[in-house]
Amino acid sequence: MAVPAEILERIQRLRREIDEHNYRYYVLDSPVISDAEFDALMHELRDLEARYPETVTPDSPTQRVGAAPADRFRKVPHAVPMLSLDDAFSEAEVREFDGRVRRQLGLDASPEYVVEPKMDGLAVELVYEAGRFVLGATRGDGTTGEDVTANLRTIRAVPLRLRPAADLPERLDARGEVFMTREGFAALNREREAAGEPPFANPRNAAAGSLRQLDPAVTAARPLDIFFYGVGEIRGWRPQTHWEVLEALRRWGLKVNPLVHRAQGIEAAIRARDRLAAQRAALPYEIDGVVIKVNRLDYWERLGTRARSPRWAVAYKFAAEQAVTRILEIRLSVGRTGAVTPVALMEPVRVGGVRVRRATLHNEDEIRRKDVRVGDWVLVQRAGDVIPEVVKVLAERRTGAEVPFVMPRTCPVCGSRLVRGEGEVVWRCPNPECFPRLVRRVVHFASKGAMDIDGLGTKVAEQLVGVGLIRDVADIYSIEMSDLLSLDRFAERSARNLLEAIERSKATTLERLLYALGIRHVGEVGAQLLAAHFGSVEALMAASEEALQEVPGVGPEMARSVAAWFAEPANRRLVERLLAAGVRPAPPAARAGAPLSGKTVVFTGGLSGLTREEAKRRVLAAGGRVASSVGRGVDFVVVGERPGSKLEKARRLGIRVIDEAEFLALLEGTED
Numbered sequence: 245m246a247v248p249a250e251i252l253e254r255i256q257r258l259r260r261e262i263d264e265h266n267y268r269y270y271v272l273d274s275p276v277i278s279d280a281e282f283d284a285l286m287h288e289l290r291d292l293e294a295r296y297p298e299t300v301t302p303d304s305p306t307q308r309v310g311a312a313p314a315d316r317f318r319k320v321p322h323a324v325p326m327l328s329l330d331d332a333f334s335e336a337e338v339r340e341f342d343g344r345v346r347r348q349l350g351l352d353a354s355p356e357y358v359v360e361p362k363m364d365g366l367a368v369e370l371v372y373e374a375g376r377f378v379l380g381a382t383r384g385d386g387t388t389g390e391d392v393t394a395n396l397r398t399i400r401a402v403p404l405r406l407r408p409a410a411d412l413p414e415r416l417d418a419r420g421e422v423f424m425t426r427e428g429f430a431a432l433n434r435e436r437e438a439a440g441e442p443p444f445a446n447p448r449n450a451a452a453g454s455l456r457q458l459d460p461a462v463t464a465a466r467p468l469d470i471f472f473y474g475v476g477e478i479r480g481w482r483p484q485t486h487w488e489v490l491e492a493l494r495r496w497g498l499k500v501n502p503l504v505h506r507a508q509g510i511e512a513a514i515r516a517r518d519r520l521a522a523q524r525a526a527l528p529y530e531i532d533g534v535v536i537k538v539n540r541l542d543y544w545e546r547l548g549t550r551a552r553s554p555r556w557a558v559a560y561k562f563a564a565e566q567a568v569t570r571i572l573e574i575r576l577s578v579g580r581t582g583a584v585t586p587v588a589l590m591e592p593v594r595v596g597g598v599r600v601r602r603a604t605l606h607n608e609d610e611i612r613r614k615d616v617r618v619g620d621w622v623l624v625q626r627a628g629d630v631i632p633e634v635v636k637v638l639a640e641r642r643t644g645a646e647v648p649f650v651m652p653r654t655c656p657v658c659g660s661r662l663v664r665g666e667g668e669v670v671w672r673c674p675n676p677e678c679f680p681r682l683v684r685r686v687v688h689f690a691s692k693g694a695m696d697i698d699g700l701g702t703k704v705a706e707q708l709v710g711v712g713l714i715r716d717v718a719d720i721y722s723i724e725m726s727d728l729l730s731l732d733r734f735a736e737r738s739a740r741n742l743l744e745a746i747e748r749s750k751a752t753t754l755e756r757l758l759y760a761l762g763i764r765h766v767g768e769v770g771a772q773l774l775a776a777h778f779g780s781v782e783a784l785m786a787a788s789e790e791a792l793q794e795v796p797g798v799g800p801e802m803a804r805s806v807a808a809w810f811a812e813p814a815n816r817r818l819v820e821r822l823l824a825a826g827v828r829p830a831p832p833a834a835r836a837g838a839p840l841s842g843k844t845v846v847f848t849g850g851l852s853g854l855t856r857e858e859a860k861r862r863v864l865a866a867g868g869r870v871a872s873s874v875g876r877g878v879d880f881v882v883v884g885e886r887p888g889s890k891l892e893k894a895r896r897l898g899i900r901v902i903d904e905a906e907f908l909a910l911l912e913g914t915e916d
């Protein structure tokens with residue numbers, strides 16, 4: 245299959261760009277894009293190469309490590325190549341890694357692993373001959389590094405002589421990561437800013453920039469540290485396991501991270517990673533994940549390496565707090581104070597460990613300043629529990645089809661003209677009832693007698709409306725886990741409970757749905773009368789005001805209100821969206837067999853065990869109807885304390901009269 249020209253062009257362009265960024269990152273220590281943006285480019289290239297394998301060349305960045313050494317340093321070949329690591333971002337991917345290892349080795353059980361913090365710094369190799377430090381180099385492009393011996397000597401944690409030991413190898417290529425503590429990084433940047441120098445973007449770049457200096461005196465003044473995590477070539481010693489290597493390094497005086505762990509099988513390794521993740525924020529240095537390595541070295545040999553990475557290890561990375569995705573739509577939300585906030589709806593993307601599809605754009609000025617357009621590729625960020633935000637637009641990925649955003653002048657909820665105070669950045673809906681009315685509508689919709697969505701009370705409704713997740717009640721059915729997790733009220737569990745309650749509410753009854761819509765003059769009883777008479781939303785939608793008036797028990801006011809409500813196109817659309825979302829209102833007849841199926845009940849007098857509202861609800865739930873007056877067609881009159889004239893009338897008409905206990909028994913279905 246021939247590769248389309250535009251694909252080939254895109255691949256070549258991606259390679260050029262990635263090479264340039266690698267150069268800036270590894271050689272100049274001064275990246276111009278974030279890691280998330282860089283990873284997105286690599287991802288795209290990897291996907292294209294996977295689809296068109298014939299385009300893969302050995303010099304593609306997907307096949308290589310780092311970047312060639314800078315000319316200002318003497319070049320040092322590595323006896324054993326220094327590779328990169330494969331990434332995994334989920335437990336599933338880590339288990340796949342384990343699966344591949346087991347398959348290749350023909351193992352029945354998951355092998356022993358070593359789990360190590362993945363230091364975010366730069367990789368170096370230090371050559372010790374007869375215990376003396378003789379040569380140190382950066383990773384470079386994996387086969388050739390840069391000579392930074394003099395600079396490494398200035399790091400206090402680097403021993404110039406190993407501790408004497410009987411098993412000291414003749415030659416040891418010790419590998420480790422040079423890093424800077426958070427504190428050291430902050431102090432260095434303070435100094436630089438005071439001196440008018442540009443600050444480093446992060447501790448990783450600061451460490452790399454500090455080590456890769458021509459003048460070792462500069463390096464000496466920088467707070468660098470090192471942890472060792474492995475070896476290249478060794479002469480005169482044959483370890484059996486990686487763990488043995490780590491212990492030996494430590495014994496010989498090379499710093500090994502004390503948080504390294506052995507784990508029996510991949511599940512134990514995943515648990516060790518979770519424990520480290522919990523400690524992460526409290527560590528004095530930055531880690532960007534863990535490295536999981538097969539422990540037995542004979543397995544390493546059998547597993548071997550790929551061009552860029554070994555098959556015996558995987559970097560299980562922590563979720564990145566930034567990601568790249570595309571804006572599909574810009575929507576407005578109305579908050580409690582009437583403030584109108586633009587929100588970006590995006591192609592879903594994982595950020596900070598959760599799926600994100602909405603990000604705040606703050607206000608009109610921010611959109612203009614960042615020049616955010618619909619269709620743009622953007623960098624989004626989600627740090628901790630804060631609402632995701634759009635950091636910037638990737639203008640170089642524009643095609644010309646992007647649509648600039650025009651701030652609407654009317655409220656998306658109530659249609660009022662928006663206002664903006666002198667010197668203010670925020671547009672507001674001036675209608676003081678706008679937000680509270682929508683919240684009340686949502687709460688009513690979710691209430692017990694209506695759709696009965698447990699957990700959707702006033703507080704939650706205010707929050708969902710406030711962030712623009714709900715602009716009408718049909719929006720309730722498109723809420724996703726990720727939407728809830730980005731709000732501060734929700735933990736995984738409460739989010740799951742609410743989503744389950746929303747899902748359950750779809751299987752409802754016609755009368756509940758009608759009542760939930762909040763049509764004026766349509767209470768529970770009215771809804772029940774309409775449901776019984778029409779049997780479906782469609783029939784009700786098609787009914788004329790006259791037809792409505794003919795329904796027994798429906799007065800002219802209710803008829804008018806219902807007809808007017810369904811005449812409104814926005815309301816019809818709302819109902820259609822609810823049905824399309826999967827709301828299934830069962831007609832009353834579908835519940836034949838329920839204890840009060842087809843029966844009409846009238847209440848008179850006060851009940852002792854439950855309120856009148858509850859009693860009505862239970863009748864509806866049992867398939868019955870509640871009427872407000874005694875007449876033909878009424879099956880039972882429930883008599884409580886101090887009954888009114890209804891009792892007399894019932895007796896006169898020969899309608900069955902029951903007390904509260906009998907009523908309850910009837911509901912239970914234990915009496916007919």
Ligand SMILES: NC(=O)c1ccc[n+]([C@@H]2O[C@H](COP(=O)([O-])OP(=O)(O)OC[C@H]3O[C@@H](n4cnc5c(N)ncnc54)[C@H](O)[C@@H]3O)[C@@H](O)[C@H]2O)c1
Pocket residue numbers: 265266268269270275276277278279280282283309310327328329360361362363364365366367368383421473535559
């Ligand atoms: N922003 C940019 O322009 C830009 C450019 C290039 C690369 N990058 C970033 O650099 C990263 C890729 O770099 P990489 O190829 O070095 O891969 P990597 O950092 O993902 O993994 C390999 C490296 O992990 C390090 N490491 C730390 N602890 C270790 C341990 N205990 N055992 C073994 N190794 C350990 C070693 O230095 C090793 O070389 C990505 O996060 C990418 O976003 C960014």
Ligand SMILES: [Zn+2]
Pocket residue numbers: 578655656657658659660673674675678679
């Ligand atoms: Zn409004």
